[in-house]
Amino acid sequence: MRAPRLTRSIAFVLLALVCAAAVDALEAKLSANDRHFVIEAAERAQGAIELGRLTRESTATVEVKQLGQRLIDDHGEAARELAELAAKLGLTPPGETDARQKAELKKLASLTGAEFEREAGSVIARELEKAAALFEKQATRGDSPELKAYAGRTLPMLEQHVKLARALSGRRR
Secondary structure (H helix, E strand, O other), X not given: OOOOHHHHHHHHHHHHHHHHHHXXXXXXXXXXXXXXXXHHHHHHHHHHHHHHHHHHHOOOOHHHHHHHXXXXXXXXXXXXXXXXXHHHOOOOOOOOOOHHHHHHHHHHHOXXXXXXXXXXXXXXXXXXXXXXXXXXXXXXXXXXXXXXXXHHHHHHHHHHHHHHHHHHHOOOO
């Protein structure tokens, strides 16, 4: 015997409500700071990937191309890991950069040659310094053990990229 259409509709609505409640419960387990970290880390990873692509495509210098490829590879892997972790925690991180990073990319795209390389190194270093500070804060003061561990694992890669970008731009610390 077939269930009446109304009964099936009610069952579907109840199932949707249960699923929504489960997602809300997962998100409620994360602090506002942890949710902020996931969003900002995802945006910064996408920004680094796009900076890497632009850098790789806009220069003939082997070292600069290599840095661009490292950004693509390493930040792509970090973004995938973050997306998987975020999904387990009930979040969907953004898949693109923020408006400020987009404007920075547009400005860089208008440059060429040595000017591009110098400015790209400076922009990459600055952006990755901000990312490293974000990850260091999460690794030491985050609430979610999973996100703290992820940030701690990712931080050395960010610090290495900062050093490479500083060398490219002539900024030393």
